[in-house]
Amino acid sequence: MTKPKIAFQGELGAYSHEACRDARPDHDPLPCATFEECIDAVLDGTAELAMLPVENSTYGRVADIHSLLPKSGLHIVDEAFVRVRISLMALPGVKLSEIDRVRAHLVLLPQARTFLRKHSIAGEAAADSAGAAAELAESGNRREGVLASEIAAGIYGLDVLARDIEDHGHNTTRFLVMSREPDHRRRGDRGMVTTFVFEVRNIPAALYKAMGGFATNGVNMTKLESYMVGGSFTATQFYADIEGHPDDPNVRLALDELRYFTQMVEVLGVYPAAQLRH
Numbered sequence: 001m002t003k004p005k006i007a008f009q010g011e012l013g014a015y016s017h018e019a020c021r022d023a024r025p026d027h028d029p030l031p032c033a034t035f036e037e038c039i040d041a042v043l044d045g046t047a048e049l050a051m052l053p054v055e056n057s058t059y060g061r062v063a064d065i066h067s068l069l070p071k072s073g074l075h076i077v078d079e080a081f082v083r084v085r086i087s088l089m090a091l092p093g094v095k096l097s098e099i100d101r102v103r104a105h106l107v108l109l110p111q112a113r114t115f116l117r118k119h120s121i122a123g124e125a126a127a128d129s130a131g132a133a134a135e136l137a138e139s140g141n142r143r144e145g146v147l148a149s150e151i152a153a154g155i156y157g158l159d160v161l162a163r164d165i166e167d168h169g170h171n172t173t174r175f176l177v178m179s180r181e182p183d184h185r186r187r188g189d190r191g192m193v194t195t196f197v198f199e200v201r202n203i204p205a206a207l208y209k210a211m212g213g214f215a216t217n218g219v220n221m222t223k224l225e226s227y228m229v230g231g232s233f234t235a236t237q238f239y240a241d242i243e244g245h246p247d248d249p250n251v252r253l254a255l256d257e258l259r260y261f262t263q264m265v266e267v268l269g270v271y272p273a274a275q276l277r278h
Contacts, residue, residue, distance in 0.1 A: 003026065003027055003028045004026075004027050004028070004047075004048040004049070005027060005028050005029070005030040005041075005046065005047040005048060005049075006020045006024050006027040006028070006029060006030065006047060006048065006049040006050065006051055006177075007030040007031075007032050007037070007038040007041040007042060007046070007047040007049070007050045007051070008020050008029060008030070008031065008032065008038060008050070008051040008052075009032055009033070009034060009035050009037070009038055009052070009053075010031060010032075010128055010130055010131075011031055011128055011130035011131045011133075011134060012029065012031055012130060012152075012155050013129075013130035013133055013134075013148060013149060013151050013152030013153075013155045013156065014031075014128065014129065014130040014148075014149065014152070015053075015082055015084060015129075015149050015173060016051055016053060016175065017029050017031070017130070017149075017151065018082055018149050018151055019051050019053075019080045019082045019173075019175045020051045021151070022080065022082065023051070023078065023080040023175070023177060024049065024051075024177070027048065027049065030046070030047050035052060035064070035065065035068055036068070038050040038051075038052060039068070039072045039073075039074060039178070042074055042178060042179070042180055043072075043073055043074070043180065048179070048180075049077075049177055049178060049179055050074065050177070050178040050179075051080070051175050051176075051177055051178075052065060052068075052069075052175060052176050052178060053065065053173050053174070053175050054066075054069075054174050054175065054176050055173070055174050056084075056107075056171070056172070056173045056174075057170055057171055057172045057173075058111070058168070058170075058171045059107055061225060066197075066225065066227050066239045067227055067229075069176075069178075069197075069239075069268055070197045070237075070266055070268065072178065073180075074178040074179060074180060075178065075179055075180070075181065075182035075183075075268065075269050076176045076177065076178060076195055076268050076269020076270075076271055077177050077178070077179045077182070077183050077269060077271050078176075078177035078271050078272065078274075079174060079175065079176055079177070079193065079271060079273070079274045080174070080175040080176075080177060080274060081172050081173070081174055081175070081274055081276035082172065082173050082175065083171070083172050084108075084111070084166065084171040084172065084173060085149070085150065085163065085164050085166065086104075086108055086111060086112050086147050086148075086149075086164070086165050086166045087147070087148060087149065087150040087152075087153060087160050087162065087163050087164075087165070088102060088112075088115075088145050088146070088147055088160070088161045088162040088165055089133060089136075089145060089146050089147075089148060089150075089152065089153040089158040089159060089160050089161065090136070090142070090144070090145040090146070090158060090159055090161055091136065091137070091140065091141070091142055091158060091159070092157065092158070092159050093159070094142050094145075094159065094161070095161070096119065096161045096162065098142060098143060099119070099121055099143065099144065099145040099161070100120070100121060100122065100143050100144075101121065101122045101123075101124060101143065101144050101145070102116065102121055102122075102123055102124070102144070102145040102146060102147050103123075103124045103125070103126040103129075103132040103135075103136070103144065103145075103146055103147075104123065104125070104126055104129045104132060104146060104147035104148065105125070105126060105127070105128060105129045105132075106125040108129055108147045108148075109123040109125065109147065111166045111167055111168070111171060112147055112165045112166055112167065113167060114167050115162065115165040115167075121145070123147075126146075129146065129147060129148035129149070129152065130148055130149070130152045130155075132146045132148065133146045133148050133152040133153065133155070133156045133158060134156050136156070136158065137156040137157055137158060145161065146158070147165075150163065172276070176195075176269070177271075178269075182269065182270065183270075183271075184245070184246070184247075184270045186271070186272055187245070187272075188271075188272025188273055189272070190272065190273045190274075190275065191243055191244070191272075191273045192243070192244055192245040192270060192271065192272060192273060193222075193241055193242070193243060193269075193270070193271055193272070193273050194241070194242050194244060194245065194246055194251065194267060194269070194270050195239075195240070195241050195267070195268045195269045195270075195271075196239075196240055196242075196255075196265060196266060196267045196268055197237055197238065197239050197240070197264075197265075197266050197268060198210070198237065198238050198240070198258060198262045198264060198265040198266070199229070199236070199237045199238070199262060199263050199264040200236075200238070200261060200262050200263070201261060201262060201263050203261075206261055206262075207238070209261045210257075210258050210261040210262055211224075212257065213253065213254040213255075213256070213257025213258055214242065214254045214258075216254075216257075217250040217251070217253045217254040217257075218250055219242050219243065219244055219250055219251055219254045220242065220243040220244075221240060221241070221242050221243075222241045222242065222243060223239070223240060223241035224238060224239070224240045225238065225239045225240075226238050226239075227239065237264075242254075243273070245270055246267065246270060
């Protein structure tokens with residue numbers, strides 16, 4: 001029987017692929033070149049779900065993703081967290097002492113600076129770490145290694161020479177699982193998260209007043225970020241995560257008050273809080 005598909009941006013072996021494998025092991029991963037292609041794959045029925053990274057504990061939010069989500073036509077149905085564990089891999093039989101250069105995505109190289117300096121290995125930026133692993137497997141270059149998720153080594157037939165070489169052990173990426181249809185029926189064992197975007201009215205202290213309802217109703221807001229709309233410095237939208245479900249009395253009251261002070265509120269998803277959030 002054909003498995004449903006979950007789309008992700010990148011090559012097989014990317015950290016987004018790892019998120020798909022861990023969160024939806026019953027789905028086949030579908031690599032896509034861009035976030036837009038992931039969204040389109042779900043919209044046209046090629047895939048049932050999309051796995052999109054939204055933020056990283058070291059580098060902050062993923063560029064452009066907050067502006068893509070409201071326009072996507074998709075709904076958040078789950079969240080997933082992946083600890084970014086960096087492995088150094090090379091061609092079969094190659095020893096660590098033979099490696100004088102590694103390739104990886106630009107954001108991975110600084111995270112393994114201490115290890116690379118200790119072994120006198122130079123770093124070179126690649127467009128995609130999993131793609132660099134695929135290229136290494138084809139190149140036959142025994143002096144080169146790749147920094148990537150360990151699953152990339154298995155996919156492309158490379159040997160792992162060192163594991164968990166990142167300088168800091170806290171680096172984690174948060175992903176959102178997106179679907180064509182919302183699912184507000186569930187209640188998570190660890191509580192619920194509601195994600196929404198809103199745009200305040202152009203009046204003094206509008207944001208302050210809009211946020212007041214969450215404080216007075218005891219609703220915990222875990223994220224609030226602003227971003228420009230249409231390249232304008234005066235049109236600003238906000239992206240927010242709160243704890244709770246829109247059907248909870250206190251959340252309902254807070255959202256009602258928010259709508260009074262805003263010209264747009266759009267709920268992007270209601271979903272169970274993941275274990276790593278706690």
